[in-house]
Amino acid sequence: MSKSDWNSPEAAKRIARRNASERRFKMIGLGAIVLSLSFLALLLVIMLKNGVTGLDWSFLSGSDSTNASVAGVWGATKGSLLTMGVTLLLSFPMGVLAAIYLEEFAPRKRWIEWIEVSINNLAAVPSIIFGLLGLAVFINTLGMPRSSPLVGGLTLALMTMPVIVISGRNAIKAVPPSIREAAYGIGASKVQTTFHHVLPLALPGILTGTIIGMARALGETAPLLMIGMRAFVATPPDSLNSPSSVLPMQIFLWSDEIDKGFVQNTSAAIIVLLVFLLAMNGIAIYLRNKFEVRW
Amino acid sequence: MILTGVLLAVFGLGLVGWFAARGRARLLYTGRGSMHSMPAYHGWHMALWILVPALLAWGVWSAIMPGLVEGAVFADPAAASLPTDPMTLGAIVSEAHNLASDPSATAFNPEARVLVEPIRAAQGRFGLIGALLVMVVAIAGGGYGFTRIRADFRARTQVERAVMALLLAASLMAVLTTFGIVGSLVFEAGLFFKDVSPIAFLTGTHWSPASTMGANINDNFGAVPLFWGTIYIGAIIAMIVAIPLGLMSAVYLTQYASGTMRKWLKPMLEILAGIPTVVYGYFAALTVAPMIRDFAASMGMQNPSTESALAAGLVMGVMIIPFVSSMADDALAAVPRAMSDGSLALGSTKSETIKKVLLPAALPGIVAGVMLAISRAIGETMIVVMAAGAAANLSANPFASMTTVTYQIVQMLTGDQEFNSPKTLSAFALGLVLFVVTLILNIVALRVVKRFREAYE
Numbered sequence: 001m002s003k004s005d006w007n008s009p010e011a012a013k014r015i016a017r018r019n020a021s022e023r024r025f026k027m028i029g030l031g032a033i034v035l036s037l038s039f040l041a042l043l044l045v046i047m048l049k050n051g052v053t054g055l056d057w058s059f060l061s062g063s064d065s066t067n068a069s070v071a072g073v074w075g076a077t078k079g080s081l082l083t084m085g086v087t088l089l090l091s092f093p094m095g096v097l098a099a100i101y102l103e104e105f106a107p108r109k110r111w112i113e114w115i116e117v118s119i120n121n122l123a124a125v126p127s128i129i130f131g132l133l134g135l136a137v138f139i140n141t142l143g144m145p146r147s148s149p150l151v152g153g154l155t156l157a158l159m160t161m162p163v164i165v166i167s168g169r170n171a172i173k174a175v176p177p178s179i180r181e182a183a184y185g186i187g188a189s190k191v192q193t194t195f196h197h198v199l200p201l202a203l204p205g206i207l208t209g210t211i212i213g214m215a216r217a218l219g220e221t222a223p224l225l226m227i228g229m230r231a232f233v234a235t236p237p238d239s240l241n242s243p244s245s246v247l248p249m250q251i252f253l254w255s256d257e258i259d260k261g262f263v264q265n266t267s268a269a270i271i272v273l274l275v276f277l278l279a280m281n282g283i284a285i286y287l288r289n290k291f292e293v294r295w
Numbered sequence: 296m297i298l299t300g301v302l303l304a305v306f307g308l309g310l311v312g313w314f315a316a317r318g319r320a321r322l323l324y325t326g327r328g329s330m331h332s333m334p335a336y337h338g339w340h341m342a343l344w345i346l347v348p349a350l351l352a353w354g355v356w357s358a359i360m361p362g363l364v365e366g367a368v369f370a371d372p373a374a375a376s377l378p379t380d381p382m383t384l385g386a387i388v389s390e391a392h393n394l395a396s397d398p399s400a401t402a403f404n405p406e407a408r409v410l411v412e413p414i415r416a417a418q419g420r421f422g423l424i425g426a427l428l429v430m431v432v433a434i435a436g437g438g439y440g441f442t443r444i445r446a447d448f449r450a451r452t453q454v455e456r457a458v459m460a461l462l463l464a465a466s467l468m469a470v471l472t473t474f475g476i477v478g479s480l481v482f483e484a485g486l487f488f489k490d491v492s493p494i495a496f497l498t499g500t501h502w503s504p505a506s507t508m509g510a511n512i513n514d515n516f517g518a519v520p521l522f523w524g525t526i527y528i529g530a531i532i533a534m535i536v537a538i539p540l541g542l543m544s545a546v547y548l549t550q551y552a553s554g555t556m557r558k559w560l561k562p563m564l565e566i567l568a569g570i571p572t573v574v575y576g577y578f579a580a581l582t583v584a585p586m587i588r589d590f591a592a593s594m595g596m597q598n599p600s601t602e603s604a605l606a607a608g609l610v611m612g613v614m615i616i617p618f619v620s621s622m623a624d625d626a627l628a629a630v631p632r633a634m635s636d637g638s639l640a641l642g643s644t645k646s647e648t649i650k651k652v653l654l655p656a657a658l659p660g661i662v663a664g665v666m667l668a669i670s671r672a673i674g675e676t677m678i679v680v681m682a683a684g685a686a687a688n689l690s691a692n693p694f695a696s697m698t699t700v701t702y703q704i705v706q707m708l709t710g711d712q713e714f715n716s717p718k719t720l721s722a723f724a725l726g727l728v729l730f731v732v733t734l735i736l737n738i739v740a741l742r743v744v745k746r747f748r749e750a751y752e
Contacts, residue, residue, distance in 0.1 A: 018644055025646035029547025032540045033560055036616050040567055043578050097465035105462060115466050118473040124667070124737045125730065126674020128701050129476060132726045135708065136479035158472050165469065191455040219571025222676035225705055248573040248677075255577045255681060263581070270574050277569060285562075 047274075051267025059268055063234050064245065064253075068261025071254075073269050075236040079149055079229075079244035080218060082237060086153020087160055087217050092210055094157075095164025096199075099206070102165070103172040104194050123162040130159045131226025139227060146228040150240040155227060156217040163216065167209020171202040204291030211284040215277050221248040247273045297419075298357060301426040305349045305433050309342045312437045316341030316444055323446045332450040340450040343457055344440030349433035356425040367417040373409045480730055483723035490717045491516045496724060502687035502698075504707065504718045516721055518728070520687035524697040528608040528683060529672035532693060536612025537672075538665060541619025546649055548620070549627050568617040576681030579610040584682055591694040602684030605693040611678050615668050622664025626657040631751055659750075663743040670736035674729060676701040700725045 005011060062072020098119075106112045134155035138144045144151050175198050183193040224230075229249050237244035245253070247269060254266040317338035324330055368374055368388075377384060383404070391410035395418065444450075488496070492513055499517015544564060548557050584606035591599035630653055638648040654661070684696030685706060707722035 018647070022644045022646045025649070026547070026551050029543045029551055032543035033547055033564065036540055036544060036567065036613065037560075037563055039613050040563070040570075042582075043570070043574070046578070046582055047574075094465045094468055097462050098469060101462035101466045105459065106466070115470055119469045120741065121734060121737060122469060122472060124670060124733065125476065126671075126676070126701070126733055128674065128676045128704060129480075129726055129730050132704070132723060133472070133476045133479055136483055136723070137475055158475075161472075162469060189451065189455060191458050215569065219569075219573070221571070221573040222680075222701070222705070225676075226708055228709075230709060248571050251573050251577060252677065252681070255573075255580065266577060270577065273571060273574070277571070281569060 044274075047267045047270050049267075050263055051265075051269075051271045054264040054268035055271060059265070060272070063236055064232060064250065065234060068257070068259050068265055071262075071265055073247070073250060073265075073272055075233055076245045076247045076250035076269070077272070078236040079152075079233070080246040082149035082240060082244065083152040083156065083224075083246055084214060084218060086150060086240065087156040088210075088214060090154065090157035091160040091164055091213070095161045095210070095213075096168055096206060098161070099165045099168030099172060100194060100199065103169045104198065105190070119162045119165050122158075123166055126222075127159060127220055128222040128226065130155055131223030133158065134223060134227045145241050145243075147231050147243045148241050149237060149244050151227050152224050152229055152244075152246065153240075155223050156220060159220070159223065160213040160217045163213035164206070164210050167212070168202070168206045171205025171209065172198060174205065175201045201293070204287050208284045208288045211280050211287070215280040215284075218280070219248055219273065219277060221252055224249055225252075247276070297422040297426045298353070298360075298429075301429050302353060305346065305353070305429060308349075308430075308433050308437065309345045312345045312440065313338040313342040316441060319441070319444050320450075323444070325446075330446045331448060332452075336450040336454050337444050337448070339454045340443070341437060341440040343454065345433050345437040347457075348436040349429050352432040353425075353429045356428060360421050360425060363421050364414065364417045367421070368410060368413045371413040371417075373413055377406055377410075476730065480723055480727040483720055484727040486715070487717060487720035487724045491721070491724075496721075497728075500689060502703075504703075504721055512717060516717070518700075518725065520689045521698060521700050521703055521725065522728075523689055524604065524683070524687070525673050525699040525701070527691070527693075527697060528604050528679060528699055529611065529675065530669045532605060532608025533612035533615055533672045534665065534669065536609055537615040537619045537668060540612075541616045541668075542623050542661065544616065544620045545623035545627060546654075549624055550645065550649055550653075564617050564620060567613065570614070572614065572675060572677040573681075575610050575614050576677040576679075579606050579678055579682035583610055587694065596694060599694050600684065600696045602682060602696040603694050604683060604697040607679050607683040607697075608693070610682065611672055611675055614675070614678070615672055618671060619664060619668050622667060623657070623661050626660025626664060626747070627653060629660060629748055629751055630656045656751075659743055659747040663740040663747065666736050666740040666743075670733040670740070673699075674701065674733055676705060680705050700729050704729075 058070070059072045061074045062070060063075030065071040098115075102112070102116065102119075106115075134151060138151045138154055139146055144154075179197055179201060180193050183197045184190075188196065224246060229244065229246060230253060231243050231245070232253070233243050233245045251266055251269045251273065254262045254269065317334045320330070320332075320334035320337035324334070365388075377387065387404045387407050388410065390404055390407040391414055394407055394411045395414040490512060495513035496516050496518055498519060499514065500519045501514055501517045502520050503515050548561060548564075552560060584601050584603060587603050587606050587609075588599045588601050591603070634652055634656055635648050638652040639645070643651065679699045679702045683699060683702060685698055685702065686696045687698050687703075688695050690697070704722045704725050707719055707725075
């Protein structure tokens with residue numbers, strides 16, 4: 001009996017071994033995902049267990065305090081909202097306009113390549129470097145007030161803009177050329193074609209990218225640490241120039257407190273932050289599913 | 296301030312101009328083909344002629360007005376009795392400015408009160424002049440724009456040229472940011488390297504910037520332990536966690552999972568990437584680090600520290616999993632179908648095809664993805680700030696406390712120090728090193744990915 005005989009016991013054993021290794025490999029793959037997700041589950045469960053009892057109205061409406069039982073999260077939330085407002089107002093128009101230029105108008109020249117390279121690199125620069133930029137330029141050179149939503153928003157806008165440009169370019173690229181040709185065909189100029197036809201069709205994609213970029217900026221701590229947004233702020237900020245904290249910074253500050261009561265506060269603030277992020281990502285997914293057109 | 300008010304007036308005027316010009320252009324319309332541009336373009340053209348020159352004038356005046364006010368105040372007789380010492384004079388003038396804008400402000404120098412009236416008068420005078428100037432420019436620009444409205448005037452071409460300028464300016468913002476980063480890092484790091492030799496900084500093994508008493512300042516700024524800590528945590532421990540888990544997740548999701556499973560599991564995995572790093576940091580400090588300390592103690596270690604390289608690295612690795620997974624996903628998807636089909640047709644099982652054909656073929660893409668993941672891990676700040684510790688240790692013991700480049704940047708720049716000491720400036724030198732290293736990793740990785748894609752196209 002030769003070895004290659006499919007009915008021999010050796011062959012059957014070999015096939016069984018190979019099938020077993022196949023099953024093992026598949027299980028390892030599934031195991032990797034399950035392990036990663038169980039880490040996520042563990043993190044969420046621990047935060048919920050520690051924090052959910054601290055989530056009451058006085059926590060949501062209060063500001064920072066040295067007393068854990070009266071400290072609240074509204075001051076930091078308001079600071080986050082102001083900062084995000086500045087970031088959105090700057091990075092969204094800038095990012096969309098730059099994406100339009102690079103995708104629709106830019107001539108194929110050497111210096112245009114520099115713009116593209118620098119945008120791609122900026123998207124990968126560690127966030128703490130943007131903090132150093134904000135400290136050196138906005139605070140030390142231009143003399144803007146430390147620890148203010150204005151400087152925080154500016155710094156995060158520089159960080160978010162490349163993300164919006166990249167997602168904007170992909171959304172614009174996905175609009176088929178036939179749309180443009182139809183507009184040219186009835187006599188529209190290039191600018192008219194872009195702003196009246198291409199941009200509205202690309203907008204859902206651009207908005208999805210913008211929301212994801214904003215969610216990243218909302219959770220960012222390191223660059224804001226650089227520009228001094230770690231002050232103890234007991235009253236919600238009332239202007240773009242007044243000292244303020246933001247949600248992730250509040251989490252960081254409370255995590256350093258020795259008082260046991262702050263463990264609950266930190267976890268509760270984390271729940272608030274995660275709820276915001278989940279809502280933003282949910283909106284982004286909804287927009288993508290609702291408006292995205294497959295050409 | 297009158298100058299803020301005039302800004303609103305200019306925008307109001309622009310709006311009025313838009314409607315006026317559009318209305319005027321509509322009157323010119325006599326039938327198909329009688330005009331070059333649509334009336335709204337005449338409106339935009341006019342609005343631009345009002346806004347752009349007026350805003351430029353506003354900007355120039357806002358820039359030179361403080362100097363003019365200063366000059367007028369010092370020419371005032373009240374300023375004659377002031378001390379000539381520039382330090383005290385500066386303090387008095389800035390206090391007087393505060394008092395002028397907010398009468399309830401406190402002033403430590405009594406002389407400041409004397410200056411309040413001259414400052415108010417000068418500000419009022421020059422503010423009024425500036426406001427009038429801006430309004431005149433706006434009206435002149437608008438008048439010029441209005442006279443150009445004719446049936447054959449190419450308003451659309453003009454407006455589109457302005458739009459192009461705006462688009463280009465927005466794109467140049469990215470280049471400006473890059474220059475800003477490089478410029479500020481190089482400038483501040485240059486100040487640091489005036490005091491500390493770059494060679495001592497890059498090769499020294501002793502890091503204790505707080506002890507300024509040392510005989511030689513060069514001995515206190517050896518950054519090698521920082522570089523080691525960064526590599527050990529970000530490029531070794533984190534990658535030992537992230538590469539197998541991320542790679543196997545990608546293999547399972549792309550090769551084995553059914554459509555619905557993939558649709559559910561992939562977004563769930565991506566939640567891991569969306570969790571803010573400060574949350575990971577807190578989780579590492581609160582849960583993972585004590586667990587690792589207890590484990591180390593049970594292994595028989597003497598006094599294991601709560602802050603350990605292992606805790607930070609583990610959590611960082613988990614954070615990077617979705618990133619590695621999606622890069623590996625792309626790399627696997629780029630391998631032509633024919634390669635795996637060929638292998639399957641020869642009788643190899645799916646797992647054999649993946650191990651012997653798919654993964655080797657996708658290797659360049661996976662390596663590039665890992666490089667990007669490392670560049671992300673070494674730039675990560677909050678996890679190491681909250682879990683890794685401050686002690687600059689040159690050790691291979693994962694249970695030891697270890698510090699990183701990003702941790703030290705934060706350490707040097709928070710708290711109250713004078714800005715120009717070598718200690719604070721060292722943060723910028725560390726930032727420069729971090730920027731250059733991540734830049735090189737990114738450029739090399741993107742180039743590898745590009746070449747890899749081309750090879751299979």
